[in-house]
Amino acid sequence: MNYINAHFVANTDSHNSLIKMAPMKLYGWAVSPWMARVLVCLEEAGAEYELVPMSRSGGDHRQPEHLARNPFGEIPVLEDGDLTLYQSRAIARHILRKYKPELLRSDNLQESAMVDVWVDVDAHQLEPIIRPVVFNVIIKPFTGSDCDQDLVDGSIEKLKKTLEVYEARLSSSKYLAGDFVSLADLTHFSFMRYFMATQYAEVVEAYPHVKAWWEALLARPSVKKVMAGMPPDFGFGSGNIP
């Protein structure tokens, strides 16, 4: 276990009570899929945290106070004691390593490798395809820009090929890294949440094992709780612009 050292009991529920810790702080806007990726992990871990809301339209992330936390001027940012972290999947790993290492399979080299593979598949194969669709189809109409339909159409074609890989994987494995839920599954939720709110949801639903896996994710209490803070229009429609 990565977080065990001589001072603490092995990883059990009593672990947390032995350590007086200030709650972690997570800075950002809850509708952000990068933010939501971390929120799901905080909820799964049952960790104590404080959400520090920031305003995107107000440019909070570009202010010196925030740049001191994250010189890239992005959210989310996690403060855990005197440790400040950014990059959503790095934050997620830290939270799970500390509070719920079974979601990383830290004690099993081969299983943790499979978790790492599929976390990177999300980062490098899937998110780059669905992010521009979400941006063009949901956000651009609210910000007065034209949807780049050629880009969307091209992305959907790439998505189908990528989903074939997911379908094959989920046909032989209950979850992405194996027959256990892990960060590999959880990391996918936040961008998919918005993609599945578009008219292109049916593209995903055409793959039965992917559809079942998605529905299993939606049924998790952590996911339901975080989703409640993620209106499908990012809040633009109700005037709660992030």
Place this chain on the structure above:
Amino acid sequence: MAPVKVFGSAAFTNVARVLVCLEEVGADYEIVDIDFHVKEHKGPEHLARNPFGQVPAFQDGDLMLFQSRAISRYVLSKYKTDEVNLLREGEGDPEESALVDVWLDVEALQYDPAMSSVFFQHRVVPALGGTPDESFIGESVEKLKNVLDVYEARLTKHRYLAGDFVSLADLSHFPEAHYFMELPYAAVFDSYPRVRAWLEDLFARPAVKKVVSLMANDFSG
């Protein structure tokens, strides 16, 4: 124990990333070339290793992995010792491994896209018979400078990215940097002395030198 296998030519930056990890830990490994000219990467045998038809793929016994940074983590975790702990795992300071994760993601999601866009436009597009998109190159160079501004500040405070210890986060940068230094745009790095020094330090590592020689041998292929 059978040597582990890496599928794909060392000339590919993502393959080189894995190779430098294997060299750093001193593991026994074998490189199995995948012939892109005959589309071997899209054939059924390779797709069984990497379902996206990409390189690298990696085999250790009956474990098959893909995605270079996932493979790198596995290699560094499996072969780690007290002296070679490039993920900062184990009994040490958990904050260190968190910072390795941060800067590895910065490499993957901020640095690599900016660097590889420029290389792709300048070297690969003409090789495929096209014309480089100079305005896209210009935008990519600007993005790269914004990223390097942050790196310069970071490396002014710490010897390496995650702290005063070398890690996967640093090593992961070298393959793109190696090719980028051959481009006219390499002059961008002249404005960033701490970044230059950090890269020179990485290139001086025996493991990196070994992989650079493997990359050079393969690139002409």
